[in-house]
Structures are given as structure tokens and as C-alpha cells.
Amino acid sequence: MTRKKRRLILIAACGSVLALAVGLILFAMSGSIVFFKSPSEIEAQAIPSGTRLRLGGLVQDGSLKRGPDQTIDFAVTDHGATIAVQYKGLLPDLFREGQGVVAEGVLEPGNRFRADTVLAKHDESYMPREVADALKKQGRWQEGGPQGGPQGQAPAASASAGGTLGPRSER
Amino acid sequence: MIVETGHFALALALALSLVQTAMPIWAARSGDPTLRQATFQAALGAFACVLFAFAALTWAHVTSDFSVQNVVENSHTQKPLIYKISGVWGNHEGSMLLWVLILTLFGACVAAARNSVPPRLRANTLGVQGLVSFVFLLFIITTSNPFTRVVPAPLEGRDLNPLLQDPGLAIHPPLLYLGYVGFSISFAFAAAALIEGRIDAVWARAVRPWTLSAWCFLTLGIAMGSYWAYYELGWGGWWFWDPVENASLMPWIAGTALLHSTVVMEKRDALKVWTVLLAILTFSLSLVGTFIVRSGVLTSVHSFATDPTRGVFILGILVLFIGGSLALFAWRAPLLRQGGLFAPISREGSLVLNNLFLVAACATVFVGTLYPLLLEMLTGDKITVGPPFFNSTFVPLAIPLLLIVPFGQALAWKRGDLHAATQRLFFALALALAAGLTVLAFHSGGPWMAPVGIGLGAYLIIGSVLEIVGRARGYGARRTRAAGEIARRAIGLPRSAWGTAFAHAGVGVVVIGIAAQGWAGEGLASLNPGGTLTVGPYVATLDSVAPRKGPNYEEAGAFLTIRNREGDEIGKVETGRRFYPSRQMTVTESGLLTIGASQVYASLGEVGKDGAIGLRLYYKPLVLLIWLGAVVMALGGGLSLTDRRMRVGAPAKAKGRALPASAVPAE
Numbered sequence: 076m077t078r079k080k081r082r083l084i085l086i087a088a089c090g091s092v093l094a095l096a097v098g099l100i101l102f103a104m105s106g107s108i109v110f111f112k113s114p115s116e117i118e119a120q121a122i123p124s125g126t127r128l129r130l131g132g133l134v135q136d137g138s139l140k141r142g143p144d145q146t147i148d149f150a151v152t153d154h155g156a157t158i159a160v161q162y163k164g165l166l167p168d169l170f171r172e173g174q175g176v177v178a179e180g181v182l183e184p185g186n187r188f189r190a191d192t193v194l195a196k197h198d199e200s201y202m203p204r205e206v207a208d209a210l211k212k213q214g215r216w217q218e219g220g221p222q223g224g225p226q227g228q229a230p231a232a233s234a235s236a237g238g239t240l241g242p243r244s245e246r
Numbered sequence: 247m248i249v250e251t252g253h254f255a256l257a258l259a260l261a262l263s264l265v266q267t268a269m270p271i272w273a274a275r276s277g278d279p280t281l282r283q284a285t286f287q288a289a290l291g292a293f294a295c296v297l298f299a300f301a302a303l304t305w306a307h308v309t310s311d312f313s314v315q316n317v318v319e320n321s322h323t324q325k326p327l328i329y330k331i332s333g334v335w336g337n338h339e340g341s342m343l344l345w346v347l348i349l350t351l352f353g354a355c356v357a358a359a360r361n362s363v364p365p366r367l368r369a370n371t372l373g374v375q376g377l378v379s380f381v382f383l384l385f386i387i388t389t390s391n392p393f394t395r396v397v398p399a400p401l402e403g404r405d406l407n408p409l410l411q412d413p414g415l416a417i418h419p420p421l422l423y424l425g426y427v428g429f430s431i432s433f434a435f436a437a438a439a440l441i442e443g444r445i446d447a448v449w450a451r452a453v454r455p456w457t458l459s460a461w462c463f464l465t466l467g468i469a470m471g472s473y474w475a476y477y478e479l480g481w482g483g484w485w486f487w488d489p490v491e492n493a494s495l496m497p498w499i500a501g502t503a504l505l506h507s508t509v510v511m512e513k514r515d516a517l518k519v520w521t522v523l524l525a526i527l528t529f530s531l532s533l534v535g536t537f538i539v540r541s542g543v544l545t546s547v548h549s550f551a552t553d554p555t556r557g558v559f560i561l562g563i564l565v566l567f568i569g570g571s572l573a574l575f576a577w578r579a580p581l582l583r584q585g586g587l588f589a590p591i592s593r594e595g596s597l598v599l600n601n602l603f604l605v606a607a608c609a610t611v612f613v614g615t616l617y618p619l620l621l622e623m624l625t626g627d628k629i630t631v632g633p634p635f636f637n638s639t640f641v642p643l644a645i646p647l648l649l650i651v652p653f654g655q656a657l658a659w660k661r662g663d664l665h666a667a668t669q670r671l672f673f674a675l676a677l678a679l680a681a682g683l684t685v686l687a688f689h690s691g692g693p694w695m696a697p698v699g700i701g702l703g704a705y706l707i708i709g710s711v712l713e714i715v716g717r718a719r720g721y722g723a724r725r726t727r728a729a730g731e732i733a734r735r736a737i738g739l740p741r742s743a744w745g746t747a748f749a750h751a752g753v754g755v756v757v758i759g760i761a762a763q764g765w766a767g768e769g770l771a772s773l774n775p776g777g778t779l780t781v782g783p784y785v786a787t788l789d790s791v792a793p794r795k796g797p798n799y800e801e802a803g804a805f806l807t808i809r810n811r812e813g814d815e816i817g818k819v820e821t822g823r824r825f826y827p828s829r830q831m832t833v834t835e836s837g838l839l840t841i842g843a844s845q846v847y848a849s850l851g852e853v854g855k856d857g858a859i860g861l862r863l864y865y866k867p868l869v870l871l872i873w874l875g876a877v878v879m880a881l882g883g884g885l886s887l888t889d890r891r892m893r894v895g896a897p898a899k900a901k902g903r904a905l906p907a908s909a910v911p912a913e
Binding site: 078081082084085088089092093095096099100102103104106107108109110111129141143144145163164165166168169179 | 480598599602606614617629630631632635638639642770771823834849851
């Protein structure tokens with residue numbers, strides 16, 4: 076086998092693996108990414124039902140209702156709009172009314188949200204980042220306010236802990 | 247007083263690491279090789295200083311010295327001693343100190359390992375490493391000083407985040423950092439080679455033990471972290487594809503590729519430039535990982551906003567080292583003598599393929615991890631790239647990679663014979679297919695990937711066994727059938743051969759463990775005492791719910807009895823919710839019952855006013871294999887490390903296997 080031919084084979088192998096990787100990434104990007112929306116954004120934008128989303132905001136005070144078999148209803152608000160959420164499963168340890176929460180699930184007709192994952196913060200002084208940003212947009216967040224000061228509170232050890240949001244519950 | 251001395255020791259270490267960097271340059275300038283000796287002394291001194299600083303911080307934590315900010319924020323007098331110690335690295339400042347401690351530890355090891363490496367290469371390596379220590383020490387002293395005092399000192403500390411009060415935390419970060427930071431040595435060796443403009447098999451042999459030991463620790467560290475997340479976060483997942491995990495996975499994949507390409511370089515004097523680039527990329531990914539975890543860019547953009555110095559400083563370190571080393575690479579790599587090309591069907595050819603797939607897989611993880619950050623910066627859109635993305639990119643790249651593992655082993659160096667290799671592997675392929683089909687026949691319910699994974703794992707394990715048996719039996723004229731002779735030869739095989747076999751078989755074990763999760767089951771219910779919940783082949787009965795009190799928490803515990811479907815008792819499980827008053831925080835303690843390599847996993851939810859509890863139960867078949875496999879992999883790496891060639895740093899004489907350093911290229 077000539078030197079030229081060997082080099083060609085090497086380049087062809089590199090090219091095809093690279094092409095495969097790029098193809099897979101593009102394919103996966105089109106189908107499996109999930110957007111984060113606040114309740115106001117869901118109200119304002121006509122998002123087709125059946126879309127998979129992450130919904131973030133505060134758990135509305137007094138909205139938590141426990142049904143039979145661990146069915147849980149609550150509402151997520153950003154003080155601009157409110158979305159009703161239904162979830163079946165165990166809530167994360169730090170889930171509380173009036174606190175920040177991120178729910179992942181599917182939007183149903185009538186802007187109801189069926190969550191299959193609920194994430195709360197992992198530390199009392201930490202607010203999910205997306206929620207903080209969304210509230211800021213609504214002018215409900217004060218920099219350095221009582222809920223602020225999240226820095227340095229990441230679970231330090233954490234190179235592979237729960238990551239962005241610590242404990243979670245999943246259906 | 248001890249605290250101030252610790253602070254002073256850090257400053258001294260900063261100065262010493264500067265000496266460590268400057269001396270090799272001075273030695274090269276003045277042509278006086280004795281100056282290099284100072285580099286070695288400085289590296290040892292820097293390690294001693296950082297060790298002292300670390301001990302001082304540990305002392306402050308153990309004695310609950312609440313005049314130190316770091317102790318106030320992360321400790322509590324009631325906390326058990328082990329968590330007082332592990333709490334030292336359970337926070338930003340302390341974990342950065344641990345990072346630097348391990349960095350200087352590796353530097354000291356290189357300085358102390360006198361026999362193997364040419365002194366000039368060793369001094370230059372330590373010089374580059376000293377620069378890394380210097381910059382990170384500067385980072386600690388200027389932005390993350392663990393020795394800051396508080397006036398007036400509070401009476402009680404705020405306690406460590408309860409999630410981190412776990413034996414897993416005591417072991418996981420040190421292991422992980424030994425891996426992460428260990429790659430800094432490979433990086434420093436690569437940079438030294440570029441500076442010298444010279445690279446050869448001696449270099450490959452010098453760098454390989456360091457890469458290998460770092461890789462072993464990283465493997466264990468990732469496995470430990472995964473197990474910790476599995477039982478501590480309370481929802482039974484073992485890998486979340488979350489950015490913080492990916493941050494440790496990326497250097498691991500790149501390090502695996504580096505390990506394999508170094509072998510090619512050592513044996514065949516090829517892939518030199520590529521190996522140097524991989525060494526740079528591996529440590530760069532470690533730095534990116536540190537940035538992702540430590541800068542707070544993920545947890546909260548506010549950490550950037552409220553304390554921009556930290557994030558910006560680490561970003562600066564990233565730019566300095568990644569940009570600097572890549573620039574050095576672009577400038578000096580063309581000077582390196584290229585190795586030869588080689589036949590595509592050969593051991594080295596398959597190792598190139600291994601590298602291609604590993605790097606491609608690493609790239610998909612990289613894109614999936616950083617794309618959301620980039621997109622948010624550019625457009626403001628917030629997206630999540632979750633498990634579906636990684637499952638449809640990483641997995642398709644991993645499968646062909648795993649398929650070629652035994653093939654590469656079966657091919658000879660220089661010129662392999664694909665047909666003969668296939669014949670040798672025929673047995674493994676047939677058995678693996680049989681294993682997959684058998685599993686399918688008994689458990690037809692699960693996803694189609696699960697039996698495929700079982701077959702793949704079996705194929706890897708059988709392939710490794712065949713490799714050892716084949717080599718012990720010998721080929722051609724040396725072939726023997728006598729069992730005693732085979733056993734004798736098998737024991738006489740180089741340790742690295744055994745290490746390779748173990749590591750590859752370990753991958754197979756992990757794959758089987760992952761595949762078996764296709765048959766995992768889960769159940770959710772509100773239970774009153776006496777109630778039952780069925781999951782997989784097991785039935786759990788709630789015996790009682792009772793409160794308990796721990797040293798720094800109160801707990802509601804649920805006690806369960808697990809029986810099989812026939813009603814025979816298998817064991818008992820308890821799970822609880824702990825309330826930590828000092829942090830006003832509740833943490834679920836999951837309960838695990840190990841049955842063989844499988845587990846039943848119980849997680850307690852809210853305890854209602856009527857005494858009913860929310861209970862989630864998982865059945866995790868063969869789940870322990872995931873972590874045991876990783877341990878087997880690390881064991882294989884450790885076995886390779888004890889190989890004579892690694893220690894002596896010279897080709898083995900008697901066996902005639904290793905090619906001499908001046909190995910001729912294939913053409």
C-alpha cells in the first residue's frame with residue numbers, strides 16, 4: 076500500500092467519523108432541546124399544546140393541593156401570569172409555596188402544564204437562575220435582595236452532584 | 247495564630263512556584279544545569295507549604311474556630327468529626343485549596359522521581375507545572391482566601407449543606423481532583439516537549455504512568471460521584487448528563503484517548519503531534535470543567551455579577567493556559583519530527599480509530615454542555631440540553647467504539663490480519679449474541695437497546711478473556727495445549743497485558759450494568775402502615791413510621807420489609823427525611839437493599855397529617871455493576887502501573903516484546 080493511499084484512508088476515516096458526529100449533533104439538536112419559559116411568556120406566545128417545556132417561577136401561595144396517590148396540583152406564577160401545574164410524584168425536599176421552582180413537562184390545551192419533573196433549589200439561599208431572570212423581567216427581583224446572594228453556595232463538592240439544581244423529583 | 251501561619255504558607259508557596267517556573271528558564275539561558283536542581287527543591291517546598299496551609303485550614307475546621315469566615319459558613323459544633331474534616335473541601339475556597347494541594351503534590355512527585363526522566367525534560371515539565379500552581383495560588387490568595395477572619399466571631403456556624411454531609415463527599419472530591427489535576431502533568435510534559443522541540447518514545451514512556459494514574463483516579467472519582475448522586479439525591483438516577491457531571495466526563499474521555507495514543511507513540515514512534523495535542527486538550531478540558539463548576543456560570547449568573555472577579559479570573563486562567571498552550575503548539579509542533587504513517591489494518595490503526603471515536607464522543611458532550619451557555623449569551627434564549635440529546639449522540643458513537651475494542655486487541659502491530667482477528671473473535675461474538683438472545687427470551691418487555699447492551703458487554707468481557715488465553719497459549723510455533731503451560735505463561739504475561747484485559751472487561755461490566763437498567767421498575771404510592779407497594783419482582787410492606795434524632799438533625803424514618811412475590815422475606819429497608827435546624831433544610835435519606843448486584847431503592851416523601859407517607863420505590867437490576875465495572879477499570883489501570891516497563895522507564899529486555907526506543911517506522 077502506498078504512502079499516499081494510507082494517508083487517504085486516514086483522512087477518509089477522520090472525515091467520516093467527524094461527519095457522523097456532526098450529523099448526530101444536528102439531528103439531536105433539532106429534536107431534543109427544551110426551552111425555558113416563564114408563565115408570562117406562555118400566556119403571551121401562542122405555544123402549541125404538546126410542546127415540551129421547562130416552566131419556571133414561584134409556587135403561588137395557597138395553590139398547593141394534594142390529591143390521592145401523590146397527585147399534586149399547584150400553580151406557578153411570575154406575578155404577571157399564572158399557570159396551573161399537575162404533577163404525580165414526590166416533591167423535592169425544598170419545594171415550598173412562595174419559593175422558586177422549575178417544572179419540566181408538556182403543555183396541554185388551555186395552558187395547563189403536566190409536569191413529569193419538578194426541580195427546586197438545593198440550598199435555602201439559592202434561587203434557580205432561570206427563575207431569577209424571569210422574575211427580573213417582570214421587575215420582581217431585587218439584586219442582592221433577601222432571596223439573592225447565591226454566589227458561593229453551589230454544592231462545592233459537586234463535580235458530579237445534582238448540578239444546576241440539586242435534588243429533583245422525577246416521575 | 248495557626249490560621250495566619252497557614253495564610254503565610256500560601257504566600258510562600260506562591261513565591262516558590264514562581265522560582266519553580268523561573269529556574270529552568272534561567273538554567274537554559276545561562277547553560278548552568280545545576281540551576282535546575284533549584285526547580286526540584288522549589289517544587290518540593292511548594293508542596294510542603296500548601297500542605298501546611300491545608301492542615302491549618304483543617305485544624306480551624308476541626309476545632310470549630312468561628313473567627314474564620316470559611317468555618318462559620320460551612321461548619322457547626324454539633325457536626326460529626328468526619329464531616330468537619332470533609333467540610334474543608336465542601337466549599338469553594340477549601341476545594342480550590344485541595345485542587346492546588348494535589349497540583350503541588352504531583353509536582354513534588356515528579357521532582358522526587360529521580361531515575362526515569364532526563365533531567366532537562368523533568369525540569370522544564372516542572373517549570374510549566376509551577377506556572378499552573380502559581381496562577382491558581384494567585385487565584386486563591388486574591389479572590390478565594392479561605393483564611394479570612396470574621397470580627398466579631400459568631401458563637402455558632404451555619405453548618406455544611408446537609409446534602410454534602412455524607413461519607414461520599416469525604417472521598418469523591420479528592421479522588422476526582424487527583425484525576426483532574428493529574429492531567430496537569432501530562433500537559434506540562436507536552437508543553438515541555440514543545441519548548442524543547444523534541445519528542446520521542448522516551449517522552450511517551452515518561453508521561454504514560456502519570457496519565458495512567460490520573461486516569462485511574464478520575465475513573466474512581468466519577469464512579470464515586472455517580473454513586474453519591476444516586477443514593478443522595480433520592481430519585482434513583484445514576485447519571486444525569488448534567489453540565490457538572492459532563493465537566494468531569496470530558497477530561498476522562500480525552501484522557502482515555504491520550505492513554506491509547508501514548509501507547510502507539512511508545513511502541514511505534516507515531517502519532518506524536520497528535521498525542522501532544524491530546525495532552526493539551528485533556529488538561530484544557532479539566533480547566534474548562536473547573537471553570538464550569540467553580541465560576542458559578544451555571545449555578546447562577548449572579549455569582550458573576552456579584553463577584554465578577556472569580557469568574558473572570560478563572561476565565562483568564564483558561565485563556566492563558568488553553569490559548570497559550572495551543573499557540574505554543576501551533577508555533578512549535580511543525581518542528582517536531584513527524585512519526586511514520588502505518589497500515590490501516592493494524593493495532594495502531596485500530597487505536598487511531600479508537601481515538602477518533604473517543605474525540606468525536608467528547609466533542610458531542612462538549613457541544614451539549616456549552617451550547618446552552620453560548621446560546622443564552624448570544625440570543626438570551628434559555629434551553630436545556632438533556633439526556634435525550636446525549637443518548638442520541640454519545641451512544642451511537644460509543645457502540646462502534648466498543649465493537650472495535652477486542653478487534654484492536656486481536657490485531658498485531660504494524661500489519662494486522664483482519665480475517666484472522668475475526669476468526670479469533672468468532673467465539674466471543676457467538677457467545678455475546680447468545681447472551682443477548684437468551685436475555686431477550688427471558689425479558690422481552692424492556693427496550694430493544696437493553697439486550698443489545700448485554701450482548702455488547704458480554705462481548706467485551708469474553709474478548710478480554712480470549713486475549714489473555716490466546717496470548718498465554720501462544721501463536722504459531724509457540725502454541726501449546728498443555729493447561730499447566732498455559733497457566734504458567736498467563737502468569738508470566740506482562741502486567742500491562744493483564745491491566746488492559748481488566749480495564750476492557752471493566753468497560754464490559756459497566757455496559758451490562760447500564761443495559762440492565764432497561765428493566766428497572768418503579769412504583770409510587772401513599773401508604774399507611776401495613777400498606778404494600780409492588781415494584782419489579784418485589785413487594786414492600788410499610789411496617790412503621792417513627793421519629794428519630796441524630797447529632798445535628800431530626801429524622802422521620804419509614805421502615806419497610808421487602809418480600810419477593812411468593813411472600814418470602816428478603817430484607818428490611820429504612821428511609822427517612824432529615825431536618826437540619828441550623829440550615830432549615832430537609833434532606834431525603836434514601837434506603838437501599840442490595841440483592842446480589844441489584845438493588846431495591848426506597849425514597850420517602852411527605853409524611854401526611856393522617857400518618858400516610860408518600861413512598862417511591864425503585865427496582866434497579868444489576869445496578870451495582872455500573873460502579874463495580876468502573877472499579878475493575880481502575881484496577882486494570884493500577885495493574886498496568888505496576889508493570890516493570892513503567893517503573894524502570896526502559897524497554898523490557900527479556901520478553902522481547904517492547905520495541906526499542908529507536909523503533910523503525912513501518913516503512
